[in-house]
Amino acid sequence: MNRYRNFVHICYADDSGRAGVVTFTGLLVRADGWNCLMHCWLEGRRKLATEPSWRVDKHAELHANQLTKKGAGRFCEAGCQEPACSGCTEADSPDCCGAPCCASRCCRRGYFENKFSTQVARDSAYRIMMTQLARCEALTVTTLACRTRNTAVAYDRFVNHLDQWAIETETSVLVFLDGPQGPLDVSEMAPEAAQQERAMAGRNAAPYRRTHRELELGPRRVIEDPQMMDSKYSQLIQAADLVAYGAYQYLWSAGTWPSGDKHGKPKDTVVSAYRRLEQRWLPGSDHGITWTGGA
Template identity: 45%
Template structure:
C-alpha cells in the first residue's frame, strides 16, 4: 500500500495537483530524508525545523522565518532558492518515493483532483497496490477553547462541507475494483512535513510547466531555478505515466 501526500498549485485558468507517493515500508526512510534536509536548512540558514515551509512564500521572499533580523537578512532570495533546491535534493535520496503531477486547463481544483484520483487508480491497478490520499486542507478547528460550542460546531461542519467534492469522488469509485481507499484525509500543512514537501514539489512542477507553456500562462514568468529543482526528482517520476511525471487532463498539450 502507498500513502499519497497531495497539494495543488497553479494560476488563472490552469491548475496542477502533485502527489508524493511512498510505500508503507518506505515511509520511515522518506521522513528521515526530509528531516535531514530540515536539519541542513537550520544549520545553514537558521530556519527552524518546525517552521512551515510554503514554497510560494519561500521563493518570493515573504515571511521572516529566522530567529534574528541578521539571519533573516542573510536569508536572501538566492538563499531561499538554494534552500528549496536543498530540500528537493534530500527528497530525491528516498529511493522508494514516486512523484506524479496532473495538470489541466481549469480553475476548478476539484476537477483536477478527480483526474488525479482516476490516474492514481490506473497506476495502482498496474502495480497491484492500493493508495490512501492525504490532502492539504483543514479537517476541523485546531483550537476550540476560544470558541463557543455553536462556533466550534459550525467550524467542524464547514470543514466537512469543504471536503465534500473530494470525498464524493472517492465514494463514486467502483467498490469492487477501487484502488484508492477511504475518503481523502485532510491534513493542515502547518502540522504535516509531507504536505509541505508536496507543496514544494508541486510549486517546482508548476513553474516547470509555466516555462514550457507560455501559451497557457502568458502573463507569468517562471520562478528561477524551479525547473532544475523539479528535475532533481526525475528518477522518481511515475514510470509510463505522462511525460516528465506530468499528465494533462486533455489532449491539447503534452507536458
C-alpha cells in the same frame, strides 16, 4: 519484479496551477518507506535550521510561493530575515544580546545577521529540499495537469489517475490532501465555535469525498475518503506543496502559460531544482506530469 505490488501507498497531495489549468501533485510513498521519506525531509529541515546565516525555524511552515521569493514570509528562529544594521544596543532593547542586529531587533534571541532574505538563500533552500526528497528511493512523484478552471473536476481526474496507476501496479493508495481539517485544540474555544469550524471543514471537503465515493467499489484501489490535513501541521503536505510548485514552474517554462512583462516569468532556479526529482518521476510521464482533459 513489481516493486509496488502488495504495498499500501500513502499519497500526500496538493494543487497548483493558473489560467485554465489546475494541477494536483502527489508524493506516493510505500508504507514501508514512510520512515525513509520523513527522514530525508527532516534532514533537509535540519540543514536549513543549522545554516549559521539562516537558522530557519524547524517548525516554520515551508510554503513554496513564499520560500522561493526574496524576503517573503517569516521562516527564521529570530523572527527576522532582514540585513543587519549596527544601531541596536541594550539601551534600545532590554533583552538585546549586544550583537549587531536589524531594525526589528532579531538579536533578542542571540542571533547575528540573518541572510535568509536574499534570493540566493531562498533558491538554495528550495534546492536542498528537492535534493533531500530525491534521496528517498521509496518515493514516486506524479502530477496530473487538467485543462479546467474547476478544482473539483481536476481532483476527480487526479484520483482516477491514482486509481488506474494502483490497479496497474497492484497496490492501494490512501490520500492525504492539503486542506482545513477543523480545530485540533478546542480547549479555548466555545463549543458552538468549534462545531462551526468542524462543519465548515466538512463542507469544504465534500467535493473531494464525493470523488472517492463515486469510484466503483469492487475494483477501486484508492481506499477510504481523503484525509484532510492542514499544511501548517504536516511536514509531508508541505513537501507536496514544494514539489507541486516545481511542477507548476516547469509547466510555465514549457509554455503552458504566457510569460513576459505582463505575465511574469517562470523561475529557472526552481525548475532546475525540480529536475533533481527526475529519478522519482512516475515512469512514462513527461517530467513527472501527465495531462488530461477537463470539463
